[in-house]
Each structure stands twice: as C-alpha cells, then as structure tokens.
Amino acid sequence: MLKKELPGVKKQVPLAAHTTFNIGGPAEYFLPATTQKEILRAIKTAKKIKLPVFVMGGGSNLLVSDSGVRGLVVKNQVTSPVVLKKNNVVEAPAGAVLGKVIDFSISKSLQGLEWAGGLPGTFGGGIRGNAGAFGGEMKDTIVSVRALDDQFNLRKLSNGESGFSYRSSIFKRKNWVVLSAQVKLKKGNKKKLKEISNSRKDYRKEKHPLEYPNAGSVFKNVAVKDLAPIFQSEFADKVKQDPFPIVPAAWFIIGAGLAGKKVGRAQISQKHSNYIVNLGGAKAKDVLALIDMVKNNVKNKYGIVLEMEVQYLE
Ligand SMILES: Cc1cc2nc3c(=O)[nH]c(=O)nc-3n(C[C@H](O)[C@H](O)[C@H](O)COP(=O)(O)OP(=O)(O)OC[C@H]3O[C@@H](n4cnc5c(N)ncnc54)[C@H](O)[C@@H]3O)c2cc1C
CATH class of the missing domain: 3.30.465.10 (Uridine Diphospho-n-acetylenolpyruvylglucosamine Reductase; domain 3)
Known part of the structure; x- marks a missing residue:
C-alpha cells in the first residue's frame, strides 16, 4: 500500500546515517522527499492509514532511540529554489x-x-x-x-x-x-x-567539540530570573544576553563536576560541557544515561530542572 502511494519509500532504514549524532535505530519506513508534493502526499497517506509520521530536516537536533522509530520518517530534501x-x-x-x-x-x-x-x-x-x-x-x-x-x-x-x-x-x-x-x-x-x-x-x-558527532547543545540555557538569588550571585560573571539574560547550561554541568563523564561510548564534552559527544559507537541509551545524570546532579546542587534542547525520538 505505502510503496504504491509513495514510490520512493524504503523499509527499515537506519537513522544513525541521517543524524549528526550518528546514533539511532531504523525507521520502519523512510522517505527522502525532494518535492513539496511528495511531502504532502506522504503525510496524507500516513494519516489515512493511521501510521505515525515524522518530518525531519538535517537531523542536527535529534537523538533517535536504539530500537528505531515506528511509522514513516520523511526527510525534507526540498532544497530549491532559493x-x-x-x-x-x-x-x-x-x-x-x-x-x-x-x-x-x-x-x-x-x-x-x-x-x-x-x-x-x-x-x-x-x-x-x-x-x-x-x-x-x-x-x-x-x-x-x-x-x-x-x-x-x-x-x-x-x-x-x-x-x-x-x-x-x-x-x-x-x-x-x-x-x-x-x-x-x-x-x-x-x-x-x-x-x-x-x-x-x-x-x-575552536569552542565546540565538532571533531566528534554530536547534536549541539543538549540543554536549554537557564534564564537568570529562574535561579535562586544565591546562584544569581555565584554565576553573575557568566550571564549572557542571548537573547535575554541567561546563564549557559554548561556552567551548571561543570559546577556539578560532570565535564568529561562517560557512559559507554558517549561523553560529556570537556571542550563544551553542554555537548554530549559520540566517541564512536555510542548508543542512545548511553546518551540518555548521561542526560539523566546531568539532570539529577544539577537539580540536587542548584535546584533547577534543565530542559532538553535536543529532541529524543522513539
Ligand atoms: C554542532 C551543532 C551546533 C548547533 N548549534 C546551534 C545553535 O547555535 N543554535 C541553535 O539554535 N541550534 C543549534 N544546533 C541545533 C540544530 O542545528 C538546530 O536546532 C537546527 O535548527 C535543527 O534543524 P534540522 O533541520 O537539523 O532539524 P532536525 O534535527 O531534523 O529536526 C529537529 C526538529 O525539527 C522538526 N523539523 C525539521 N524540519 C521541519 C519542518 N520543515 N517543519 C516542521 N518541523 C521540522 C523535526 O520534526 C524535529 O522535531 C546545533 C547542532 C549541532 C549539531
């Protein structure tokens, strides 16, 4: 049915190759879409047969589960005209x-x-x-x-x-x-x-660990107004206006003593501690374990709940 309506669709395509993290199991169905019509048809077809559908771009903000994703993943490759x-x-x-x-x-x-x-x-x-x-x-x-x-x-x-x-x-x-x-x-x-x-x-x-696969900053930065007064003073010299007064999440991760921590082949970068890097062969479960470690330790030490910027797709 899907193959007939969407001729370019493929089955069981590993998503690791389509994310900058180089992590992730297969999409049940995968469609690289090069026209807008193809995207629209894919979404309509999937919804008609009640198949979950997910539209991705460059895969630079995604952590894909090791067991992959059920349903149809559409990769938007409509690149022109600009x-x-x-x-x-x-x-x-x-x-x-x-x-x-x-x-x-x-x-x-x-x-x-x-x-x-x-x-x-x-x-x-x-x-x-x-x-x-x-x-x-x-x-x-x-x-x-x-x-x-x-x-x-x-x-x-x-x-x-x-x-x-x-x-x-x-x-x-x-x-x-x-x-x-x-x-x-x-x-x-x-x-x-x-x-x-x-x-x-x-x-x-120079500042980011681009020598390893990663998905950019894992956590959102923290608004100064959300910090307890004692930590507003402690981090006063770290505040940036980007786009409002924030303290970069990396400082809390460093403060909690977590820079460089490893689980499996995933590591909290020492070059930029809001990055988790794939040292080669990392699993999503390794990255998730580091994410939990950061959330728990930062919450215990600073009373703040770090919010994810990277999206977990399962
Ligand atoms: C080295 C590195 C540095 C980074 N630096 C920054 C930075 O400085 N600032 C920053 O903000 N981000 C940064 N990021 C994160 C990332 O690059 C951005 O979030 C980027 O905009 C994600 O685009 P994408 O096409 O790769 O989206 P994907 O990762 O493919 O998808 C991310 C989300 O967007 C959705 N999506 C994708 N395309 C569409 C669409 N056409 N319509 C609706 N939803 C869509 C997906 O469904 C998914 O939910 C960085 C990432 C890396 C790897």
Whole structure:
C-alpha cells in the first residue's frame, strides 16, 4: 500500500546515517522527499492509514532511540529554489540547508542571516525551533512562513502569527510542517558579511567539540530570573544576553563536576560541557544515561530542572 502511494519509500532504514549524532535505530519506513508534493502526499497517506509520521530536516537536533522509530520518517530534501524577490526579500524551501541560504543571501550583499554561520540543519528546522546564536534568532528576519497544519490546511503566517519564542514557535507547539519561508534582509557589504559568517564558523570550530558527532547543545540555557538569588550571585560573571539574560547550561554541568563523564561510548564534552559527544559507537541509551545524570546532579546542587534542547525520538 505505502510503496504504491509513495514510490520512493524504503523499509527499515537506519537513522544513525541521517543524524549528526550518528546514533539511532531504523525507521520502519523512510522517505527522502525532494518535492513539496511528495511531502504532502506522504503525510496524507500516513494519516489515512493511521501510521505515525515524522518530518525531519538535517537531523542536527535529534537523538533517535536504539530500537528505531515506528511509522514513516520523511526527510525534507526540498532544497530549491532559493530566490531573491523584490525589496531584499529571500525565499527558500524548508529543506534548504541553512548554510546555503546564508551563503546565497551574502552573495547578494544582503545582511541579516550572517550570525548563523556554521549553524547546522535546514532552514525549516531552524524556523520551527527559532534557532539562535550570538544574539541572533531566526525570528529576527522572518516575514512569512508557509506551513501545513494538522488538518492539512496550507497556511501562510506572518512573523507575529508564527508565535516565536526562545527555541520555539507555533510550528513546534502545534506540530505543523514548515514548507517554505521569506526573510527580509538589508543591503550590506558582501566582504564584511562573509567575514562575520566565517568568524562564527571559526568560533564554533575552536569552542565546540565538532571533531566528534554530536547534536549541539543538549540543554536549554537557564534564564537568570529562574535561579535562586544565591546562584544569581555565584554565576553573575557568566550571564549572557542571548537573547535575554541567561546563564549557559554548561556552567551548571561543570559546577556539578560532570565535564568529561562517560557512559559507554558517549561523553560529556570537556571542550563544551553542554555537548554530549559520540566517541564512536555510542548508543542512545548511553546518551540518555548521561542526560539523566546531568539532570539529577544539577537539580540536587542548584535546584533547577534543565530542559532538553535536543529532541529524543522513539
Ligand atoms: C554542532 C551543532 C551546533 C548547533 N548549534 C546551534 C545553535 O547555535 N543554535 C541553535 O539554535 N541550534 C543549534 N544546533 C541545533 C540544530 O542545528 C538546530 O536546532 C537546527 O535548527 C535543527 O534543524 P534540522 O533541520 O537539523 O532539524 P532536525 O534535527 O531534523 O529536526 C529537529 C526538529 O525539527 C522538526 N523539523 C525539521 N524540519 C521541519 C519542518 N520543515 N517543519 C516542521 N518541523 C521540522 C523535526 O520534526 C524535529 O522535531 C546545533 C547542532 C549541532 C549539531
């Protein structure tokens, strides 16, 4: 049935190869979708036969269970066209690699996305999670987003209607699929924009453990207002405005003495302690054990419950 409706679908595809963590068992069904029509047909078909369906992008924010995922995983590979419209507006499909959208904008001397240099994943994944770094967030330049809602209605939402907040949006909260979006940029200096984007990449290479497979920051940073006064003082010199006063989660992990801890082939990075790295052959269960260790120890020592930024898919 599925093969007939979705000719490109494959069975039992290991998801480790489709995540930056290189961890995860097989998807029961897997469809690399290269057109929007294919995505829409896949979602409708799966819902019709009551098969769970999950749309992924670059797999850079996912930890997939060792036993894999039941149902259909659709990998959004709708990467083109990325186009320049009137008034410095760039439009791109959700499956476009974010780095390509940044490079395209810079090639047109357009400023507004360069802060995201080196941020992995797709344009749509970044919008859904309102990805951010170095004081910038996806929401800063979004004009409109085209999405598929849970009733299969195609919608066009303005920035305000997209309900962006820290690492979240209406698309995340309601599980809607982002199909494409427009960003409004400003004229800038191509050479300078390239320099900024490259400096962000260099910073990441220097400070983050990119030499090992990982899924970026495991936990969200902690709002200063959520900390007990005694810890607000203890961490006063660690506060960053990104995008509001926060203490990076890494400081609590270091403070709890957990940097470098290993379970199996997974390790809390010493280079950046909010990263868990796959030393080669790590299992999702190893990573989950480290996540529990961090949550319990940080809760006991600082009274805060760290929230996951990485999504666990089972
Ligand atoms: C080395 C490294 C550094 C990172 N640095 C940062 C950083 O600085 N800031 C930051 O915010 N994040 C960072 N991340 C996390 C990650 O890159 C972002 O969250 C990214 O936006 C995820 O995009 P993706 O396409 O890979 O999504 P995936 O990992 O494929 O999916 C993540 C979630 O998004 C959903 N999703 C994907 N595409 C769509 C779509 N089109 N419509 C609806 N939902 C969708 C999936 O269903 C899933 O729930 C980093 C990750 C790595 C590996």
